[in-house]
Amino acid sequence: MLWVAIIGLVMTVVAVAVAGRRALFLFKLATVGPPAPERIQYAKDNAGAEIKTQLVEVLGQKKLLKWTPSGVAHFFVMWAFFILLTVYIEAYGAIIQGAITGRPNFHIPLIGQWPVLGFLQDFIAVACLLGLVAFAVIRLRESPAKLGRGSRFSGSHLGGAWLVLFMIFNIIWTLFLARGAAAANGNLPYSSGAFVSIPLGQVLPASGLLEEIALLLHIGFMLVFLIIVVNSKHLHIFTAPLNVLFSRRPDGMGAVPEMRVDGKPVDFEDEDLDPERLGRGKIGDTTWKGFLDFYSCTECGRCQSQCPAWNTDKPLSPKMLILDQRDHAFAVAPYLMAAANGGNGHEDTDVLALLNKPLVGEEGVIHPDVLWSCTNCGACVEQCPVDIEHIDHIIDMRRYQVMVESSFPSEAGVMVKNLENKGNPWGMSEMKRADWIAELDFEVELVEEKMPEDAEYLFWVGCAGALEDRAKKTTKAVAELLHIAGVKFAVLGPMEACTGDPARRLGMEYLFNMLAQQNIETLNEAGVKKIVATCPHCFNTLANEYPQLGGMFEVVHHTQLLAKLVDEGKLTPITPIEEKITYHDPCFLGRHNKVYSQPRDIMSKVPGVQTQEMHRHKDRGFCCGAGGARMWMEERIGKRINTERVDEALTTDPDTVSTACPFCMVMLGDAINEKKNSGEAKESLEVVDVAQLLIKSVKTPV
Ligand code: SF4
Ligand code: SF4
Incomplete structure (x- = not known):
């Protein structure tokens, strides 16, 4: 023997x-870019949770x-x-x-x-x-x-x-x-x-x-x-457990990560800040966590199958977004590593061109139509079995495109200007933010420097909730429900500005910072502790992103608060609503923040309501097309995402489509109107917020 x-x-x-040599090569390649110390720190600080995740996600699959x-x-x-x-x-x-x-x-x-x-x-x-x-x-x-x-x-x-x-x-x-x-x-x-x-x-x-x-x-x-x-x-097989270990917890969604240069959070006040280094413009700007994403992709295509952009014939596939970067990284690997080591292996102009190939561009690794098709809906991240964080890649590339290249869909430029000048995406006067109050038959307190002493919640109305006609109906319904339930609240009115979500999702981090800091200052000066928000984008930003800038508030979505009030008997739905209703999960409420049950609980308490789920719901819900600042861009390629969603809703033959987000209301409402015009939907079909359903049932008709 x-x-x-x-x-x-x-x-x-x-x-x-042979395998060891390859492993060493992969390690060296992964570490050519900037560091990501926050990933290691987080894993260290949350060792218990990380062990549990390894047991549940890796071993338990x-x-x-x-x-x-x-x-x-x-x-x-x-x-x-x-x-x-x-x-x-x-x-x-x-x-x-x-x-x-x-x-x-x-x-x-x-x-x-x-x-x-x-x-x-x-x-x-x-x-x-x-x-x-x-x-x-x-x-x-x-x-x-x-x-x-x-x-x-x-x-x-x-x-x-x-x-x-x-x-x-x-x-x-x-x-x-x-x-x-x-x-x-x-x-x-x-x-x-x-x-x-x-x-x-x-x-x-x-x-x-x-x-x-x-x-x-x-x-x-x-x-x-x-x-x-x-x-x-x-x-x-080897990298997935590491990728799971270093992914953002709890699930890579919710907040957009802080923008970093050389591993440190960017301070826009810093005079030494190199403006060319914002976001990711070349493959060499990728951190080791980004490379770990590349190495971990199993090419299973689960992300692609759930992506609303891919499913409506747009060029974005979250899988290919990762694979195209990975293939490019391997193609330039020797030169990247030589450059990182101060070598001169890239004097050849062809090599130099390859090495400096823009990550995004007509001739880049990722086509701009791919980058700008993303709604940040999180369906890809949710499904990825190895916790790849596609949205982080997209946001970092957008940051470079917007802040370094000034290259983004021109329509979004109007929104940016309006945010800069008026603090809301529509460019309306801030004085109009409190107009909806006059349409109510009870008093709503406005914060004047300080929160009124008896007010438990600050009602964060949001730009849409204050200024957009359809969303204003939700605002008034929520205000009325809180009033009926005896919950004391106040609103900021003209002192409220956009949370900065559309700017941040577009990649305009500087503008987000400005708006967020202004709002945090207002909230802190007013002594705000608890916030209720109707817009899931505001809710997500206030709850998950403001802590990055020191804004620590207890934030709930209105469906969470209303479900609790119904449970406590402070709101009693009594008037039957005999309708077939299908609920559309807003991505930033559902997938990003795991609020799935409360809107459904509210509807289940309304007598007469028959609910029917769409095929794609809860964590597999399908986007309305408005997230990721897409609300402010034209949708020129493929089928419109809102039309696809309404087509799916129509398969349940609903009397009403309900949701819990002002942007979803607008997007679905527009698609429903088109369907009515073409005779594909009944004239009576409408989209409403669950708060509107609840107020209709809580109030006895006179
Ligand atoms: S976040 Fe949504 S739209 Fe963007 S790539 Fe992922 S699945 Fe597609
Ligand atoms: S779901 Fe994750 S592992 Fe599967 S193809 Fe998409 S990115 Fe790769």
Whole structure:
């Protein structure tokens, strides 16, 4: 057996050296860009939560299991990697022991003859084989050749995926051959439990040579697989747990991360701030976390399948956004690393052009139409099984385009000017912000420097809620409901300015900072502690982004507060509303902030209401098309996202579409009006906020 041990160990040393060299290359490449100390700090500060996430997401495969067939298949294949490590310990033990004693009957000390381990090894190998069959069936049924753009695998490297399935298959059949041959020779450590290997030993010949060849084949396929893994998308086997560890918690959504230069939050007052270094303009501006995203993408296409832009024929695929950057990074890797080390390997003009290729541009890595199609809806981040943060990539690229290149859709420029000059995207006078109050038949207190002493909440009305006619109905309904429930509140009126959300999502971080600081100062000076907001974008910004600038407030969305008031009996819906209603989840309320149940709870308390879910709802809800500052841009490519959403709503034959966001109201309302004009929707169909439904039911008709 000496020759077997020599061949086995030489193969191992060579393969580990080749894989190690590649791992070193990947590490060096990932660290050419700016640091991301906040990611390490967060993981350190939240070690307990990170361990839980590793257990639930990585070992428990929580996200993958939401996609049942492929999730179950992946669960077993992944666990096979762990459990079959013991088989490899046995295989290496066998070739070494065979060389020393002439008999390869090694067993792992203490547990190595335990029938349960023998059973587990055989079980997981069989489950892995079945998993491979399931993967193959899924890939054939959902192949791009069959489904075209509708396939989640469209754009993925298909050949590489089949190669990996084939390699895992080779590992499993050689495992059974080696164990069966060992059983035939009396060398298998288990006398029971190994329910496949032991019977196999009874049909295989008792041949030492067969056992030796099978062992070498089993080890050899694993080593080739290792080299393929570190050179392919299957690198995620090693990088995914790291990517999950360093992703933003709880789920990479909610707040946009602070803008950083060299790992430090940007201070716009700093005179030494280099304006050319804002955001990400070239691949070399990517932090190691960005590279970890590139290395972790499994090309599964779950993100793509959920993306509203992709689903309405726009060029944006969140998967390709990551893969195109990754492919470019690999293409320029040697020059990037040489440049990072102060080398001069990039004097050649062609190389220099490649190295300085803009990340975004007509000739760039990412086409501007891709970048500007994103609504920041979070569907991609929500679905990604390895916690890739697509929105962070998009926002950082937008920051560079807007603040360094001044290149963004011209229509959005009007919104930016209006925010700068008037503090709202429509450019209306701030004095109009309190006009809605005059339409009520009770007093609403305005904050005059300080919050009134008896006011529990500051009602953050938002620009749409104060200035847009449809959204004003929600504002008045909420004010009235709070009044009926006896909840004391006050509003800022003309002192309120836009939270800065559209500016930030556009990439105009400077303007966001200005507006946010102004609002935080107003709120702090007024002594505000608790805020209720009707707009999910305001809610998200106030609750999740203002803390980055020191604004610490307790913020609730109106649906959360109203659901609580209904629960406490302070609001009692009594008047029946005999309507079929389908609820549209606003992305910044649902996916970004996990408020799914309260709007539904409110509707369920209204007598007569029959609710029916759309096919895509809750965490798989489909965007209305307004987020990510898209509200302020023209939608010129593909089908309109709001039309797609309303088409889906119409499949439930609703009397009313309800929602909980002023932007969704506008977008869905516009699409419904078009449908009415074309005769595809009934004239009586309307879109309302759940607060409007509630007030209608709480108030008894006179
Ligand atoms: S955030 Fe939404 S629109 Fe943007 S890439 Fe992800 S899924 Fe697509
Ligand atoms: S980004 Fe995530 S969801 Fe999208 S293809 Fe890659 S691994 Fe899959």
